[in-house]
Amino acid sequence: AQSVTQLDSQVPVFEEAPVELRCNYSSSVSVYLFWYVQYPNQGLQLLLKYLSGSTLVKGINGFEAEFNKSQTSFHLRKPSVHISDTAEYFCAVTRRGGADGLTFGKGTHLIIQP
Amino acid sequence: EAQVTQNPRYLITVTGKKLTVTCSQNMNHEYMSWYRQDPGLGLRQIYYSMNVEVTDKGDVPEGYKVSRKEKRNFPLILESPSPNQTSLYFCASSFSGRGRGYTFGSGTRLTVV
Numbered sequence: 285a286q287s288v289t290q291l292d293s294q295v296p297v298f299e300e301a302p303v304e305l306r307c308n309y310s311s312s313v314s315v316y317l318f319w320y321v322q323y324p325n326q327g328l329q330l331l332l333k334y335l336s337g338s339t340l341v342k343g344i345n346g347f348e349a350e351f352n353k354s355q356t357s358f359h360l361r362k363p364s365v366h367i368s369d370t371a372e373y374f375c376a377v378t379r380r381g382g383a384d385g386l387t388f389g390k391g392t393h394l395i396i397q398p
Numbered sequence: 399e400a401q402v403t404q405n406p407r408y409l410i411t412v413t414g415k416k417l418t419v420t421c422s423q424n425m426n427h428e429y430m431s432w433y434r435q436d437p438g439l440g441l442r443q444i445y446y447s448m449n450v451e452v453t454d455k456g457d458v459p460e461g462y463k464v465s466r467k468e469k470r471n472f473p474l475i476l477e478s479p480s481p482n483q484t485s486l487y488f489c490a491s492s493f494s495g496r497g498r499g500y501t502f503g504s505g506t507r508l509t510v511v
């Protein structure tokens with residue numbers, strides 16, 4: 285089975301500052317990795333995903349994430365945040381070739397302060 | 399527009415009254431699943447389906463049923479709802495190669511009193 289740990293439940297950041305949201309996973313098999321964003325009162329939107337190849341993955345809205353196999357991490361970064369980035373962010377994994385679905389972390393609430 | 403449609407968006411019901419939350423996708427996805435989202439717990443999978451007539455339990459299946467009679471529809475059934483099933487529910491779908499990512503519905507907020 286897989287598990288995902290998001291190390292921070294809340295991250296307050298000033299507008300235009302950089303941010304990193306941390307995600308570590310545990311799995312005995314190879315996985316695909318995802319970051320989803322949930323804006324207030326909305327569903328989940330895919331930010332980016334890692335399938336294979338380059339360990340630096342670029343997504344929408346200026347976000348990027350780096351896959352580190354040795355540290356089993358997939359941290360999300362943005363060099364300069366905006367008020368509109370205020371949202372809940374979820375890291376998720378699924379087994380390559382597996383029959384089951386996504387395993388999510390508990391989420392990180394990104395709070396942008398003006 | 400490619401989407402996953404859930405209905406209703408909001409529902410308040412009483413304990414023990416059977417209800418169904420519908421989910422439909424127009425992307426010809428083989429894979430569909432249901433999640434519930436609770437504060438501090440993230441999203442947890444209830445049931446999933448790999449294709450028509452193929453369903454399996456996720457991490458928190460107790461108190462729920464599903465069916466997959468058609469590829470596009472995957473309803474979630476609560477035969478006898480209880481207050482601990484008050485939650486935000488999401489349906490999601492994907493092609494069978496799940497590295498393509500999942501598309502989520504807008505959610506159904508269920509309150510059981």
